[in-house]
Amino acid sequence: MGLYREHILPVLVDRACGTAGLKKWRSQLSSGLSGRVLEIGFGSGLNVEHYPSTVEKVLAVEPSAKGFRIAQRRIDNSSVPVELVGLDGQSIPLPDDSCDDALCTFALCTIPDTDAALAEVLRVLRPGGRFHFLEHGLAPDAGVAAWQRRLEPLQRRVADGCHLTRDPVALVRGAGFTLDDVDQRYGVGPKPWSWFTRGVAVNPG
Numbered sequence: 001m002g003l004y005r006e007h008i009l010p011v012l013v014d015r016a017c018g019t020a021g022l023k024k025w026r027s028q029l030s031s032g033l034s035g036r037v038l039e040i041g042f043g044s045g046l047n048v049e050h051y052p053s054t055v056e057k058v059l060a061v062e063p064s065a066k067g068f069r070i071a072q073r074r075i076d077n078s079s080v081p082v083e084l085v086g087l088d089g090q091s092i093p094l095p096d097d098s099c100d101d102a103l104c105t106f107a108l109c110t111i112p113d114t115d116a117a118l119a120e121v122l123r124v125l126r127p128g129g130r131f132h133f134l135e136h137g138l139a140p141d142a143g144v145a146a147w148q149r150r151l152e153p154l155q156r157r158v159a160d161g162c163h164l165t166r167d168p169v170a171l172v173r174g175a176g177f178t179l180d181d182v183d184q185r186y187g188v189g190p191k192p193w194s195w196f197t198r199g200v201a202v203n204p205g
Contacts, residue, residue: 005160010067013159014044017106021188026050026105029134029198035100038124040089040117041107042082045071051080058103059094061086089117097126105134108171110162118175127205131177135168139186139195148192168197177201 027050034054039047042060044067051058060082062068068084075082086093090113102121111117121131139145148164155164173179180200187194 033101038099038102045074048074048078058082059085063087092120094124102131125203129203131201138165144191178204
C-alpha cells in the first residue's frame with residue numbers, strides 16, 4: 001500500500017484531476033485571488049497555471065512528496081513563487097491572520113479531520129480574507145446519492161481515504177465562514193464522482 005499511495009496514486013490523481021473540463025473550473029475558481037495565498041491540498045500543482053497576476057506568493061500545504069515533485073515543472077514555469085510550508089492541512093505552521101486568501105481543490109474529500117483543517121484555514125486567513133474551494137461531494141439526487149454511499153467504502157480504499165458523501169458547503173459554513181458565492185452542478189463524468197461545488201467563503205473576523 002505504501003508504494004501505491006506514495007508513488008502510483010499521485011500520478012493517477014494528476015491525470016484524473018488534470019482534464020480540460022476541470023481546467024475551466026479551476027480557472028473560474030482562481031479568479032479574484034490576491035496577495036499571499038494559502039493552498040491546502042496543493043497536490044501536483046494543477047492550479048498553478050490559473051493563478052492570477054494579483055497573487056504575490058502561494059504557501060502550499062501538501063503531504064505527498066511525489067505530488068510536489070510532479071508540480072515542480074509547473075512551479076518553474078510560473079511567475080508566482082510557491083513555497084511548501086507544511087505537510088498537514090490539519091496543522092498549518094503559519095501565524096494567525098498571515099494570509100490574504102486561501103485555496104483548496106478536491107482535498108476536503110480526503111483530509112481525515114476536515115473540521116480541524118478548516119479551523120486552521122480560518123485561523124491563518126486575515127479577517128475579510130476569502131477562501132476559494134472546489135470539491136466533489138454528496139449529490140442532491142437520491143439515486144446518485146445511494147450509489148455514492150454504496151461506492152464510498154471502495155473509493156476510500158483505492159483513493160487514500162477520499163469520500164463521496166461529504167457536503168463541502170455544510171463543512172465550510174460549519175467552520176465559521178460566511179458563504180459569499182456557491183455554484184453547484186454536475187461536471188463531466190459519472191455522476192457519483194462529478195457533483196461539483198465551486199464556492200467562495202469569507203472569514204468574518
